[in-house]
Amino acid sequence: MTTYEIKVKTGDRLGAGTDANVEIVLLDGSGRKTKPAFLDNWLRNDFEARQLDVFTIKDDTDIPDVTEIKIRRDQAGLFSDWYVEKIEVLNKRSGTASVFPILRWIRPDVDLYVGKFDTFLPQFDPRRDQRNAELELKKTLYEYEEKVPGLPVQVKKVPEDEQFSTSAKWDLLKRKVSLLAGKSVEMIFGSGSWETLEDLTGVYLKTFGDPKEMENWKSDEHFGWQRLNSVNPNLIHLCTEIPSKFGVTEECIKECLEGLTLSEAMSKKRLFIVDLEILDGITCVEGYISPVPIALFFVNGTGKLMPVAIQLFQQKGPENPVFVPTDPPYTWLFAKMWYNVADSNYHQALTHLGYTHLLMEGICIATNRCLSPSHPMFKLLAPHFLFIIAINDRALNFLVSPGGWIDKTMAIGAVGILELTKKGADSWRMNIEGNYAEFLNSRGVYCRDGSILPTFYQRDDSMVLYGAIRDYVTKYVNLYYDTNDKIINDVEIQTFGQELTKSKSDGGCGIPGVPFENGKFSKADQLIEVFTSVIFSSSVVHAAANFPQYDAYGFPPNYPTKIKGVPPKNKNPLKEEDIVKSLIDKSTTLDTMVITRILSERSTNALGDFEVTYTYDPAAVKIVEEFRQNLKDISLKMHQRNEKLVQKYEYLYPEEIP
Numbered sequence: 181m182t183t184y185e186i187k188v189k190t191g192d193r194l195g196a197g198t199d200a201n202v203e204i205v206l207l208d209g210s211g212r213k214t215k216p217a218f219l220d221n222w223l224r225n226d227f228e229a230r231q232l233d234v235f236t237i238k239d240d241t242d243i244p245d246v247t248e249i250k251i252r253r254d255q256a257g258l259f260s261d262w263y264v265e266k267i268e269v270l271n272k273r274s275g276t277a278s279v280f281p282i283l284r285w286i287r288p289d290v291d292l293y294v295g296k297f298d299t300f301l302p303q304f305d306p307r308r309d310q311r312n313a314e315l316e317l318k319k320t321l322y323e324y325e326e327k328v329p330g331l332p333v334q335v336k337k338v339p340e341d342e343q344f345s346t347s348a349k350w351d352l353l354k355r356k357v358s359l360l361a362g363k364s365v366e367m368i369f370g371s372g373s374w375e376t377l378e379d380l381t382g383v384y385l386k387t388f389g390d391p392k393e394m395e396n397w398k399s400d401e402h403f404g405w406q407r408l409n410s411v412n413p414n415l416i417h418l419c420t421e422i423p424s425k426f427g428v429t430e431e432c433i434k435e436c437l438e439g440l441t442l443s444e445a446m447s448k449k450r451l452f453i454v455d456l457e458i459l460d461g462i463t464c465v466e467g468y469i470s471p472v473p474i475a476l477f478f479v480n481g482t483g484k485l486m487p488v489a490i491q492l493f494q495q496k497g498p499e500n501p502v503f504v505p506t507d508p509p510y511t512w513l514f515a516k517m518w519y520n521v522a523d524s525n526y527h528q529a530l531t532h533l534g535y536t537h538l539l540m541e542g543i544c545i546a547t548n549r550c551l552s553p554s555h556p557m558f559k560l561l562a563p564h565f566l567f568i569i570a571i572n573d574r575a576l577n578f579l580v581s582p583g584g585w586i587d588k589t590m591a592i593g594a595v596g597i598l599e600l601t602k603k604g605a606d607s608w609r610m611n612i613e614g615n616y617a618e619f620l621n622s623r624g625v626y627c628r629d630g631s632i633l634p635t636f637y638q639r640d641d642s643m644v645l646y647g648a649i650r651d652y653v654t655k656y657v658n659l660y661y662d663t664n665d666k667i668i669n670d671v672e673i674q675t676f677g678q679e680l681t682k683s684k685s686d687g688g689c690g691i692p693g694v695p696f697e698n699g700k701f702s703k704a705d706q707l708i709e710v711f712t713s714v715i716f717s718s719s720v721v722h723a724a725a726n727f728p729q730y731d732a733y734g735f736p737p738n739y740p741t742k743i744k745g746v747p748p749k750n751k752n753p754l755k756e757e758d759i760v761k762s763l764i765d766k767s768t769t770l771d772t773m774v775i776t777r778i779l780s781e782r783s784t785n786a787l788g789d790f791e792v793t794y795t796y797d798p799a800a801v802k803i804v805e806e807f808r809q810n811l812k813d814i815s816l817k818m819h820q821r822n823e824k825l826v827q828k829y830e831y832l833y834p835e836e837i838p
Contacts, residue, residue: 181238181239181240182238182239182240182241182242182243182271182272182273183236183237183238183272183273184206184214184236184237184238184239184246184269184270184271184272185234185235185236185269185270185272186204186219186234186235186236186237186267186268186269187232187233187234187235187267187268187269187270188202188219188226188227188232188233188234188235188264188267189231189232189264189265189266189267190227190228190229190230190231190232190233190262190263190264190265191229191230191263191264191265191282191283191792192229192230192265192792193229193263193285193340193341193343194340194343194344195229195259195261195263195340196229196230196261196262196263197227197228197229197231197259197262198227198253198257198259198260198261198262198286199227199256199257199258199259199260200227200253200254200255200256200257200260200262200288201218201220201253201254201256202218202219202220202226202227202251202252202253202262202286203216203217203218203219203251203252203253204216204217204219204237204249204250204251204252204267205217205249205250206239206241206243206246206248206249206269207243207246207247207248207249207250207293208243208244208245208246208247208248209247209248209306212241212243213241213243213250214237214239214241214243215239215240215241216252217237217239219233219235219237220235221233221234221235227262229263242271242273242274243271244271244273244274244276245271245274245276245278246269246271246276246278246296247278247295247296248293248294248295248296249267249269249280249293249294250291250292250293251264251267251282251286251291251292251294252286252289252290252291252292253286253288253289254288254289255288255289260288261285262285262286263284263285263286263341264282264283264284264286265281265282265283265792266279266280266281266282266283266793266796267279267280267282267294268280278296279296279297279796280294280295280296280297280298281294281297281298281793281794281796282294282298283553283792283794284314284553285340285341292310293307293310295307295554297796297797297798298553298554298796299554299556299559299795299796299797299800300554300555300556301555301556301660301666301670301672302552302555302670302671302672303666303669303670303671305552305554311552311554314552314553315549315550315552315672318548318549319549321339321341321548322335322339322545322548322549323335323336323337323545324336324542324545324684324687324688324689326684328598328602329602330602330605330606331538331598331601331602331605332534332538332539332541332542332605332689332690333541333542333545333684333688333689333690334538334541334542334545334569334572334573335541335545335569338569338570338573339548339569341548342567342569342570343570344567344570371765371766371767372765372766373760373761373763373765373766374760374763374765374766374769375760376756376757376760377737377756377759377760380735380736380737380760380763380769381394381735384734384735388730388734388773388777390735391730391731391732391733391734391735391738392731393406393410393731393732393735393738393739394734394735394738396827397735397737397738398513400486400487400505401484401486403487403516404477404484404485404486404487405484405485405635405827406520406523406732406739407452407454407477407485408485408633408635408636408637408638408639409635409636409637409638409829410728410731410732410739411524411527411531411532411724411725411728411729411732411733411739412523412524412526412527412531412725413636413638413639413724414531414619415454415456415523415526416452416453416454416477416485416623416625416633416636417452417453417454417455417623417624417625418449418451418452418453418623418624418625418632419446419451419452419453419476420446420624421446422442422476423455423474425474425494425495425496426474426476426489426491426496426502427491427496427497427500427501427502428476428488428489428491428502429502430442432489432502432504433476433478433488433489433504435505435506436478436486436488436504436505436506437478437488438478438480438481445478449624449631449632450478450479451476451477451478451479452476452477452478452479452485452625452633453474453475453476453477454473454474454475454477454523455474456471456472456473456474456522456523456526457472457474457494458526458600458603458604459471459472459522459525459526459592459600460472460494462525462592462596462599462600462603463592463593463595463596463599464591464592464593464596465587465590465591465592465593465596465742468591468593468742468743468744469591469743469746469747470521470522470525470591470592470596470742471492471493471518471519471521471522471747472492472493472494472522473490473491473492473493473518473519473522474490474491474494475487475489475490475491475519476488476489476490479633479634483630483634483635484635485633485635485636486505487505487516488504488505489502489503489504490502490503490504490515490516490519491503492515492518492519492747492748493747499749499750500749501748501749501750501751503515503748503751507751508751508752508753508754510753510754510755510756510758510759511748511751511752511753511754513754513759514748514754514758514759514762515747515748517737517740517743517759517762518740518743518747518748520738520739520740521591521740521741521742521743523739524590524732524733524739524740524741525590525591525592525596525597525600525741526600527725528586528590528597528741529592529596529597529598529600529601529604530600530601530604530605531725532722532725532726533575533580533597533601534601534604534605534608535604535605535608535613535717535721535725536717536718536721536722536725536726537568537571537572537575537722538572538601538605539605539608539691539717540565540568540714540717540718541568541569541572542689542691543561543680543689543691543714544565544568544569545569545689546676546679546680546688546689547561547562547565547676549679550672550673550675550676550679551672551673551676552672555672555673556656556659556660556797556800557657557660557673557676557707557711558794559794559795559800560653560656560657560711560715560794560795561711561714561715562792562794563790563791563792563794564714564715564718564719565718566784566791566792566838567784568718579775580594580597580598581594582594585771585775588768588771589741589742589764589768589771589772589775590741590742591741591742591743606692608691608692609692609693610691610692610693610694610695610709610710610713611693611694611695611709612693613693614693614713614714614716614717615709615712615713616642616643616646616716617643617646620639620643625639627639628643637821637825637829638724638829638831638832641818641829641832642720642721642724642832644814644817645716645720645814645832645834645837646712646716646720648807648810648811648814649712649715649716649719649720650708650712651807651810652803652804652806652807652810653708653711653712653715654704654708655803655806656711656800656803657704657707657708657711658704659799659800659803661704661707664702664703664704667701667702667703667704667707668700668701668702670701673701673707674700674701677694677696677699677700677701677710678696678699680694680696680710681694681696694710695709695710719787719837719838720787720832720837722838723831723832723836723837723838724831724832726779726780727780727782727831727836728780728831729776729779729780730773730776730777730779730780731780732776733772733773733776734772734773734776734777736763736764736769736772737759737763740763740764741764741772742764743762743763743764744761744762744763744764745761745762782836782838784838785838786834786835786836786837786838787811787834787837787838788804788807788808788811788834789808789835811834811835812834814834815833815834815835818832818833818834819833
């Protein structure tokens, strides 16, 4: 008799545990197998969610190295559904242990065969019929739907696999109540409007702490820093000409250019521009306005990016002046605040919601529909889709719903946010916006030596991380696709490419710029570009857009999401009280602080330290470990850089990126 030790880890899913009867058969691939054995520990409640159960079975058949298992359950008990993370088998006689990643719901009265490490390209899977049947089932669970016409596709109904295991930390309303600690914070804030800036700044130490951007929020240096290192760093372009619609002149900004002419500043690559023309025509909440600004920036002699001109609407004219730093101080400050209203609304609609949440959900659906859980590329991508579908579902229902947080706090409200997301989502291309080096090049800000925008730390950190991710993906893809034929003959990866590129009306994601040339993937470089783009967008791009939110928006004058009244139409001097009167009221300030504080918190494990382990193939595990070490080395360099900075950029430490 041979003794086997069986370790079963039930997964972390809502309703993952089971009361069903479970049996297992061990196989060696040559036809030898053990008798079916029931897994049951007497007087113990086995197979509870997140629980590790250990069983001992004995059998006449000695299989020194178990290479496959067969699992089956019945429908006994009140709760028979069962989600299994992994099963480990140890032959006590040979001392050989085998790991079988399951990562599936076990269907009742159906045999499930799982191979050691469960990592096969489809053409090499010995259980192709089982694999194909599983994918057909997943296609019924992960159906595309264009829930809002013009937006990226989403899942028709959130599958149980995508539900939160515990919804408490994702329930924004409950967390808001918890953070408010009953009524104590409301009592500190009071109600009505703010009377002075001191009135506003005085509440932070008593509540959530000072947002990092609060200290120097009035300064031009800080306003320039925001364009590079705050929530929305992806709009800045190298300026090579002044648009005819922009009323800025040589004369009005000559004091800001350190003796250079506009032409000289452009030739030296020291002049930069942001044009938020995309906001033109977007619906606003009744009684509120979002500007559609153009702004010009200059890199001064110390390398700092400084604002030199702001025009709040697109077409120059007598009632649309160009505001400059030499204007009356509070008039210039007010122009910067109005600019940030537009910038913040763009950020929430596109930089955050559109480009990192909704676009990635469509790719997540395609991954689940087209790639078997046994596919090595599914295992590469899956950790980066953790809870994305459930988060999007909850966010759209709570934050972007009529009367929700967006309606209450943003100038363009829920209707405008969706209009803007539609307008911008179709312009995202995987080979440009999804390829970080190309995205920087398209804006004229690609640089590795600090000669262009030397304080653009978000760019510098993102480039290093993009390189690390690309290196990781390259090794991983080449491990399994050492010949082009393996790619060409992989029906699942070809179907994946088809669904990414097929139009939404034809039942696909409709993503432009995917390197699916002549209707197929035919070489590793194509897959490397796709997977690098997806992982980078889901992790680094999202972290850069999400985690600075409290520091940026928590103090409303610093980065207003909406302002009372109308943008200035002249340069008449303003006073501090004019600024204060324009601020959102105390209730809306508190709502903004609470939600951005919640959204800025880290809720999942760090990049590389995946919440769920999908990869067990030893060669792939080695690649993951090399990636983790590379990230540690990158983190050390970022920390060393920040030690020398007065204003640090800390949002892309690898250990902070989910």
